[in-house]
Amino acid sequence: MGWLQQLFSRRDRYSELSESIREHLDEKVADLMDRGMTREQAKHAARREFGNVTRIEERSREVWQWRTLESVLADLKLSLRRLRKSPRFAVTILLTLAIGIGANTAVFSVVDSVLLKPLPYPDSNRLVSLWLQAPGAGIADFSEGLKMSPSMYLTFSGQNRSFQSMGIWSPRTANVTGLAQPEEVHTIVLSDGVLQTLGVPRQWGDGFHRRSRNLEGRSPSFSAMATGSGASAAIVG
Amino acid sequence: MIYDCRMVKKSQFRDLFPGALELMILKSLNWQPMHGYALAQRLKDISEDYLQIEEGSLYPALQRMLKTGWLETEMGLSARNRPVRIFKLTEAGRKHLEQELKSVEKMFAGVTRVLALAGE
Numbered sequence: 001m002g003w004l005q006q007l008f009s010r011r012d013r014y015s016e017l018s019e020s021i022r023e024h025l026d027e028k029v030a031d032l033m034d035r036g037m038t039r040e041q042a043k044h045a046a047r048r049e050f051g052n053v054t055r056i057e058e059r060s061r062e063v064w065q066w067r068t069l070e071s072v073l074a075d076l077k078l079s080l081r082r083l084r085k086s087p088r089f090a091v092t093i094l095l096t097l098a099i100g101i102g103a104n105t106a107v108f109s110v111v112d113s114v115l116l117k118p119l120p121y122p123d124s125n126r127l128v129s130l131w132l133q134a135p136g137a138g139i140a141d142f143s144e145g146l147k148m149s150p151s152m153y154l155t156f157s158g159q160n161r162s163f164q165s166m167g168i169w170s171p172r173t174a175n176v177t178g179l180a181q182p183e184e185v186h187t188i189v190l191s192d193g194v195l196q197t198l199g200v201p202r203q204w205g206d207g208f209h210r211r212s213r214n215l216e217g218r219s220p221s222f223s224a225m226a227t228g229s230g231a232s233a234a235i236v237g
Numbered sequence: 238m239i240y241d242c243r244m245v246k247k248s249q250f251r252d253l254f255p256g257a258l259e260l261m262i263l264k265s266l267n268w269q270p271m272h273g274y275a276l277a278q279r280l281k282d283i284s285e286d287y288l289q290i291e292e293g294s295l296y297p298a299l300q301r302m303l304k305t306g307w308l309e310t311e312m313g314l315s316a317r318n319r320p321v322r323i324f325k326l327t328e329a330g331r332k333h334l335e336q337e338l339k340s341v342e343k344m345f346a347g348v349t350r351v352l353a354l355a356g357e
Contacts, residue, residue, distance in 0.1 A: 013300075016310065016322060020273050021296060023321045027274040028292075030317060051293030063300040 010064050017060050025050060122199040128163075130156075157193060167193030258290070258298050260341060263307065263326065263334040270325030272315055273299070299324060307333055 025046050032042035047053065083090040118124040132148065148168055157166045169190035176183045195202065265271065265279050277292040284290065302308045307330030313323035326334070 013303075017296065017300065020299075020310075020322045023272060023315070023319070024274040024277070024292070026319065027272075027315055027317065027321070049292055051291045053293070056293035056296050060296040060300040063297060063304055 013064055014061055018057060021050075021053060021057060025053075127197070130166075153191065163197075165193045165196040167191045167195070167197055169194055253288070256337065258294070259302060259307075260334070260337050262295065262298060262302065263330055263337070266308065266324055266326050267331060267334055270311075270313075270323045272313065272321040272323050274321075275315070276324065302330070306330075 025043075028046040028050070029039070029042045032045055033039060037045065050056070083093070119127060121127065132152070153166075153168050160166050167190060169188050172187045172189055173184055174187045176185055261280060261284075262276065265276060271279065273295060274292075277290070277295055280288075280290050280295075281292075299308065303310070303324075306327060308324050309327050310322045310324055312320055315321045
């Protein structure tokens with residue numbers, strides 16, 4: 001605990017240091033007066049030969065200090081005192097900081113959920129989405145890629161060598177009636193391969209059959225639906 | 238070490254090597270415990286005009302040595318019978334002085350030898 005002792009005994013050190021320097025100057029003044037100087041002359045000469053007393057005392061004190069830490073603390077104290085003196089400025093600063101930090105947090109949480117967080121599927125880093133591009137095909141507007149047709153999909157999945165599984169989907173809406181209130185829900189029509197690719201198990205239904213590989217089919221085993229009004233789980237099957 | 242450049246041409250005096258002031262202080266105080274002013278006078282007297290030691294520059298050095306534990310202070314009386322703080326060596330200070338003297342003597346001998354023979 002030497003440093004703690006040092007911290008507490010520092011005040012004594014400082015006063016001892018000031019005393020030493022004062023004694024030094026007194027002795028010197030007395031010596032110089034013995035040599036025939038007046039008190040004023042002697043004081044002046046003693047100080048000149050000693051050097052800048054304040055500066056030297058400061059440098060001697062620094063020996064006992066943690067310089068970086070203490071100058072940071074002193075700066076902090078000064079800025080807090082200044083802020084307290086001008087509350088309007090302080091409020092402006094605090095608001096600026098608060099808004100800055102808040103905006104940053106908001107942007108980061110969006111970036112995190114959209115870009116950084118992995119999708120909630122197993123091996124999500126191996127999921128890719130495919131787009132069709134046909135430069136030079138002479139089609140006027142394909143800025144968002146070419147539209148996928150069922151035959152294209154069937155060709156791609158039939159020729160697929162690169163991917164474990166492949167599937168396509170398309171958003172739709174549907175009406176649910178006969179329960180409580182009729183409700184329009186968002187549905188997705190999807191093909192064989194989507195659930196396997198995402199690693200989502202079927203909840204019910206008997207899955208896809210080769211012969212029912214028909215994208216326009218509407219049987220329950222084809223479509224997944226999630227209600228817009230808060231159903232706890234998507235119905236998948 | 239601080240030089241007063243207004244009065245002393247730089248080429249006439251050069252910086253001491255690091256630790257030189259401490260070494261001279263240790264050696265002086267080993268001879269006899271002294272207060273600050275007496276130490277400054279002593280260094281000035283024996284160094285004659287070879288070294289320019291500003292009196293004030295002793296104090297940071299003295300504080301460093303107090304902190305390291307080479308020195309300690311006690312109250313005493315000056316030549317004028319005034320109460321003053323006397324600096325004296327601790328056991329650690331004495332040991333350090335011995336080591337430093339040896340290594341400095343070796344260094345000086347080496348430098349002198351090289352300077353003497355290098356031109357031949």
